[in-house]
Amino acid sequence: MNKKPPPSVWGSLALMGQLGFTIAIPLALGAWGGSYLDDITHTKSLYLLLGLLLGLIVGVYGAYRLFSRFF
């Protein structure tokens, strides 16, 4: 695969700032969506855990994709 050189210092720092959000936001969305589905279906915390798992996978993969283009 064709690797590109990382962007300038400021660009790299900006990408570092994006890293935390890339992991955190899918987790938060997954937890919110899961607890919403739990409320609807009156399950205890099945969908919450599933949502958290999905959010974790999405977040970790997103973080990997964010930097895999450069390194």
Place this chain on the structure above:
Amino acid sequence: MFLQWRLQSFNIPPDVIFTPFGFSITNTLFCTWITLVLLVIVIYFGTRKRNLIPSGFQNFVEWGYEGILNLVVGVVGREKARKFFPLVGTFFFFALFANLLDILPGIDTIGWVDQSKVLAAHISPPGSFLLSGAYTSMIIPWFRPPTTDLNVTFAMALISVIITQIFGFTALGAGQHLRKYFKFKELFTNGVQGPIEFFTGIIELITEVSRILSFAFRLFGNIFAGSAVLAVFAFLVPALGNIIFIPFEIFVGLVQALIFALLTLVFMEMATTSHEHAEDESEHEAEEEYARNEEKELATSH
């Protein structure tokens, strides 16, 4: 009693200060207009007398403009910079001016007295323009930096993400761009790996959407927290505390504006770069180099 004051309350939603013709004008909207007017004034006076050898204020404006232009060219190259710079530069300068409003005197401290709070506290309305005592926590400020309003940063994030998608569609074509997210071809051709690759495409789509939130909350959070820090230290250590924090907020405002613009730029660059195409090109180059090397070897062996 006279020289006492209280910490102001921090509201996340902006306050409505005027309602002309039934429209609610909030203090952040009012300050957005001030930001725009300031930008127009700076550009007008910076470009009024255009000398070939710039000096004074024109030099300063050109220094800022060229600084961000060189940064954009450095990240994406001259050709794409021509396309991306207008939007990225606008984001940078708008966010910068909006953030820097935070440190001006009068921001968050000049405004109406909230009559409902005065009534609720069972005290008489204040007698003078200068407030003291309990009234100091009952101000509806006229001025509040635009980027401390989640509506503004959310709108900016929406613009950023949607235009990134539009650039992606125009640069790669609808089919190739959508194939990044919906990998139906891989689903049926790659055997066991197919469903995983299809799933990663869906994950990319979710990441794109969550980027709206990350853009909006980063800018909003940093600047809102900054204005809260300024208010708290003005309350705790009057006059002296903000000697440290005003320069710090200038730095934060600059860095956040830069990060917003640069992230937009980096994601635009990513959206307009095709993976398949890049691979093809590098393979093509490698083949050419291989052929050239063989020719050289042939030439030297004879």
